[in-house]
Amino acid sequence: MRSAVNTPFPVSHGSAAQRIESELRRLIVALELPPGVRLSESDIAERHGVSRQPVREALIGLARTRLVEIQPQRGTVVVKISVRKMMEARFVREAIETAVVRRACSSFDRQSRERINDLLEMQEQAARRDDHAAFQRYDELFHIALAEGAGCPLAWEAVQDIKAHMDRVCQLTLPGPEAMLPLIEQHRTIMSAIDAKDEDNAAEAMRRHLTEILRALPQVEAEHPELFSS
Amino acid sequence: MRSAVNTPFPVSHGSAAQRIESELRRLIVALELPPGVRLSESDIAERHGVSRQPVREALIGLARTRLVEIQPQRGTVVVKISVRKMMEARFVREAIETAVVRRACSSFDRQSRERINDLLEMQEQAARRDDHAAFQRYDELFHIALAEGAGCPLAWEAVQDIKAHMDRVCQLTLPGPEAMLPLIEQHRTIMSAIDAKDEDNAAEAMRRHLTEILRALPQVEAEHPELFSS
DNA sequence: TAGTGCATACTACCATACAAGCGTCGACCA
DNA sequence: TGGTCGACGCTTGTATGGTAGTATGCACTA
Structure with missing residues (x-):
């Protein structure tokens, strides 16, 4: 288990979906995923070495907090700042x-x-x-x-x-x-x-x-x- | 487009996951699914004629609002009133x-x-x-x-x-x-x-x-x- | 050249199958 | 008879294949 004495950040959560959601949220808030960019379930899944399903659940979670917008059958984008x-x-x-x-x-x-x-x-x-x-x-x-x-x-x-x-x-x-x-x-x-x-x-x-x-x-x-x- | 003059309730949303989430939320708030009961992904899926996946996404949504609690590898229950x-x-x-x-x-x-x-x-x-x-x-x-x-x-x-x-x-x-x-x-x-x-x-x-x-x-x-x- | 229809490649979405963890019940042993 | 261990059945979690819908760009037409 990773020690956390030198960092205020908690270790990643249990399920892959939660891990990926946390990671994506971090990247979005840090503007490393700037507003407007498209997020692909497949890309993210491949990048994290998991299947598309947990990625999908992560994106649904982010969409619920309005950090991303899922456009049905079209794509998912990081929402712009209003x-x-x-x-x-x-x-x-x-x-x-x-x-x-x-x-x-x-x-x-x-x-x-x-x-x-x-x-x-x-x-x-x-x-x-x-x-x-x-x-x-x-x-x-x-x-x-x-x-x-x-x-x-x-x-x-x-x-x-x-x-x-x-x-x-x-x-x-x-x-x-x-x-x-x-x-x-x-x-x-x-x-x-x-x-x-x-x-x-x-x-x-x-x-x-x-x-x-x-x-x-x-x-x-x-x-x-x-x-x-x- | 269905008329809504006789009911204040909106027609069901697009995706199956959203439909089921709305339906479950309604049942929980109406106490027809009383606090404490166990919810099985399989049961709900069968009852609604869909697969487990959209049901799962619906439950994740409900868990986010603390209406249900997902106990990993164990089960999902309607949370009791505190x-x-x-x-x-x-x-x-x-x-x-x-x-x-x-x-x-x-x-x-x-x-x-x-x-x-x-x-x-x-x-x-x-x-x-x-x-x-x-x-x-x-x-x-x-x-x-x-x-x-x-x-x-x-x-x-x-x-x-x-x-x-x-x-x-x-x-x-x-x-x-x-x-x-x-x-x-x-x-x-x-x-x-x-x-x-x-x-x-x-x-x-x-x-x-x-x-x-x-x-x-x-x-x-x-x-x-x-x-x-x- | 401007405009239109179509093939294609992408997307989210759903279904199915498999894996892994937990609880329970029963057989077995002392 | 009391206790312990193990197999089974249940759950959620993940992987993969397939479907439907949308945007895009290219060929074809007027």
Whole structure:
């Protein structure tokens, strides 16, 4: 069994379908499979050394989260980024996560609180060495720990798919440590408000955090129009 | 193209997998497939006259929304109702839908507003003739129209899976018109607040509405303990 | 030259067959 | 009689073959 001490990434799941889905999701979020490219069941199956069936199940899973679009009898493509839908996604995510931090102000699990400190530290290290993948993974773990600490792990599930799309945008807007470090500072601001049990400040800090993430969206759309839908 | 004037239910989707998934979801939400029962790919395939593959894909889809649990190499069961998770689900749904109605107070699509009036009327008729399925379907269409009218259809997608679980509880708590009609009145209260552009009242009305839905949850747990997880 | 119909090569989709893992029941043994 | 081991039947998971539908490009026509 592979050790995971040096990486925040979990080992691959059980079935081949789940493995491939995770792998494809990673590639899509990292924009290594850019929006618009066609995905062929046969190609992917061959590349991964499995049959087409598990690949098909993986693509169905990705289609459910709107990361790919399966066009019946035609093909499967990585969906392009829609500014409108990103704005809607931010709205929904803001609604959920501001509610979570408000709840966190009432009571927060001590163990999760300590874990978050560790996560923030490791996320900062990832940012300083310009490691996007690790940065985003620790960001994910931060929001997971937040939801769990607030006693609402189900909230994470609702945010998960939305976050995947936003992370795809972040891949374009976070070109270096100087762009990542402020986000970590925002995380710390959120936690300070939670520690102080200041609901309004915590919610506002989260709101600003999520707004900030998509601030540069119009700019990257101008720079990479081929990645966006009309 | 089949007319749908006499039924709020859409015609079945394209692929066999989607058809079966919709059918199974309907049966599960209606508690005709009660929590705890085992689902066999072979049985369902035979019953629907298809092979195991589309059934398998349908079950994977249902597992993603946590309506069934696939136990690898063992079997697939309809998940039992968890009071704790239902409370979390209500929390998340409340966060999203209160945000939606607040947004609706700022601007609301006129066409959607008119459609909601029709939906409420039809939902009331369904309640009076004690038609649970139609009642819940119109309830769904109400919340869809609400999200669309507020300009955030993506919010519905986030709520959809949560609502499916809550509807399963409603199947137990809404035994007659006298239980359904008050919910429609709550819908009307929400719309009145939106028409008056009163954000706080609209959000509070939505909050009370969603709280009301699960009010009888402890009671039904006592009456049907076999449907609930420990 | 512009336009139309057809052959072809691709796709997703479904059916069938096989493999692998888990639980259960029964035979066998102490 | 109590306990242990093993074979069988069930499940999900994977591989492979075949089908139907769509886009594309080429030959043919006006």
